[in-house]
Amino acid sequence: MDKLIINSGAREKRAAFIHKGKIEQLEISRAGGQSLVGSIFFGIVTKVLPGMNAAFVDIGTGKNAYLHRNGLPEYIQSEAPDKEKKSISAFVRQGERLLVQVEKDEAGSKGAKVTGIIEVTGTHLVYMPSGNYMAVSKKIADSARREELRQLGAEMRMGAEGVLFRTSAGEALDSELIEEIGELRRAAGELFQKAVSLKKPGPVAERDPFVEQLVPLIEKMAGGEIVVDDPELLSELKKRTSKGGGGPSFSYYSGKENIFALHGADQEIGKLLKRVVWLENGAYLLVEETETLTAIDVNTGKFSGKSSLEETVLKTNLLAVEEITRQIRLRDLAGVILVDFIDMKSEEDRAKVAAKMEADLRKDGRRTRVVGFTSLGILQITRKRLGPSLSGTLTSKCPSCEGTGRISSPETEAFKLERELWEHRGALDEAVLVETTPEVKAVFEGEGKAHLKRLEDSLGFKILIVPIGSAVHFYTIRQFGTEDELRTKADNTY
Incomplete structure (x- = not known):
């Protein structure tokens, strides 16, 4: 039985549509960080760009919004036969006051996209x-x-x-x-x-995006159950989605355990933040999300198949399509999406995979286009972006790796330390005190501390290294001084 689980008791509101025991759609709205799509703002035009047929509008959110000429009432209502040849300057001017509605949330350095309609x-x-x-x-x-x-x-x-x-x-x-x-x-x-x-500039009418996202989802449900942990929201949804007989049933959940944890949804959300997604047959997907595009790699993994290689590859790729479309929906991936399927020699097999991808994405409801395979066998997809992806909502950049997903290796840090110490060769001090991770220390000292001894002889001072446990490899040159002074400090401090 289909279920829609709605967790609305806290500041973060969440909804998960569960079909055959798996989450098929996920909606998350946060206080202070919710989508502005559909909200109406009073704005002032700050710049008109005839070359782009667009204008930038200050709507009071901190980032100027983008308004295209085709979103202006003056352009829409114009009956001039040559209106398409006219630039935006003919319909709007800098400093003009406008009422605009948000079509797409701001993302990264880009402001929101708005329309005057x-x-x-x-x-x-x-x-x-x-x-x-x-x-x-x-x-x-x-x-x-x-x-x-x-x-x-x-x-x-x-x-x-x-x-x-x-x-x-x-x-x-x-x-x-x-x-x-x-x-x-x-x-x-x-x-x-x-x-x-x-x-x-500022808001004129702000909608509740969470309710707006739930209403069409409920209207699609022919049956099943809707479970809500907030009585006020339950009442509102009943009123907004009254469908008479044959629709889903509503119920109120008043238990102490979090409703998402109770239905296993929290665990599923955790999986959506991982790079590796396992398929039922032992194959897996590798999802790499960047600021400009998303790359999805399909791998056979543990699956070897029982038939010919071509048939095994096709079956795996078709199975991968089902999970890829699900991941696109749940992770809310948008923009350019590139899928590197297991190599298919047959154009007929490629056509089957592309057709299934197009059919499965059609159920999404978001404007999506399957462009086709490149000469290198990579399937190109574009999907309209309305806001940040799930990872953009639930995670932030790592301060150590700055969003790359990788950190400096022990070897890199060890060689950097060596280069920095070489800048102090010939110093009058007897020793230097260094903090670093055990892994960096091992690389720096070399087998049997042979490299450490050679370096000390070349530099003319002792190198005292204190190991500090850390998930991120680093080093810090703490102090230069006499050997006895630094050894005492190391003994008393660490």
Whole structure:
């Protein structure tokens, strides 16, 4: 039975969708660090770049947001036949005050991506005060009802408004939809009034991204169970996702044990931060995430197969596709993703793998594109980025390796120490006191301390080394002085 486990009692809110005992979707929202996608800001244009057809907008978050010409109401509403040839300067100027909505969160050094086409979301409709657009959800199965909604939309729209009928509109009464668009118009009017009163850039309307992420997930569930540890959230979700009979059941969890730990979700999240992902047949994936792209390497590992080599390779690669698409969803990998499958000689086998990847990613809901195999046999994928990946949310850069995942070796530190001590050759002091790890000490001294003795003879002073346990290899030159003084200090201190 499918389950949606929601942990909302603390400042970090989490939800895990479990299908056949495995997490298939994960949502995490943190106080002070949650997604701003969908939030509406009052901003001021700080720079217009005609060459990029874009502008930078100060929205009060610390980093200027990026606004493309195609996201400006003036451009959308323009009926000029040559509007596409006009630069952004024809539609916006520096210093202009705008109401914008976040489309994509800031990531790294880049600010958020915003649009001037504001969307106000209701139960059955999405209303755009200046969207100049009308659409009906393709998920409404009844074609006759879709046509009725198109006609209703044409009647309801005023001026350059935009209206999108959500899937639930297919079951709603026309009178309900007419009433709702009136409510959304009033809500939009209040937003613009609030923006006028603001003197500096800042938020006008901030949405709860956690609830917004859960609603479509619940609406997809045909059955199963939703377990929530927060009674207020439970009530809100019931109200927002009332589907009548046939939907999932809701229950409140009041136990002392953390709900994620109880269902094994915490352990699964821990696995999502590791580089190695084991497949059921003994093969494994190696996931390397960088700031610019993600590389995934498929390896046969312990799997040797019982048939021909070509068949073994194809089976492993197809099995890998299932896990790769799951990892992409759960880790929220985005941007450029490169997958190095086990080498396939047959173009037919490559086509099967690419087709399965495309079909599995189609279930994702995020805009994703399978570009195809390169001449080196690497499958290229692009996925729309909305915010930081799971590792970007749950981890920070190691201060020692600065995010490379690697630290300096004992040999490197030993040779650096040797070079630094050579700079003190001929010093008048009798000895030097050095702290370092046991591994660096062993390399520095050499077998039987032969290298240490040769170095002391060449430098003209004794080298006293104190081993300090550490996971990161290092050395520190503590002090120069007399041999007796430093030996006494070492004995008394360490």
